[in-house]
Amino acid sequence: LTEVPIEAMRGDVENTGNEDLGGRAMVPCELTVPETSRYSYLYLGKGRMLDHLLVSRGMLALYTGAEIHNELLHDESIAFSTDKKFPESDHAPVIAEFELP
Known part of the structure; x- marks a missing residue:
């Protein structure tokens, strides 16, 4: 094998029991x-x-960093305690950067 495959996948709650991926870390x-900024909700x-971004060991070699844009998150408990609902998502975007060959 002269090339290492690069894989990225998106997971949903419904994605379970995939034997092909079971043994991969x-x-x-x-x-x-930073731990003080490590939250998406x-x-x-x-x-x-x-919310998580997981990468394979092969893709980890190309990973350069991640950001979680949680600066404008509203406390979700407030939305459920009143009739005021926030129009924005209650989850922060999690972004990873890679340097591809």
Whole structure:
């Protein structure tokens, strides 16, 4: 094998039982984000990481960094305690950058 395959996948709750991927180790990109900023959802004043980007070992070699754009997140507990609903998403975008050959 002269080339290492690069793979990225998007997971949904419905994606379970995939035997082909079961033995592969995936690495979460958010581990390089400072812990104080490492959250994609805000509830009761506490940030939680609900959204993840996982990469294969082959793709990890091309990984240059990640960002979580949570600056404008609203506390989701407020939306459920009143009739005021926020029009924006309640999840922050998680973005990873790669330097491709």
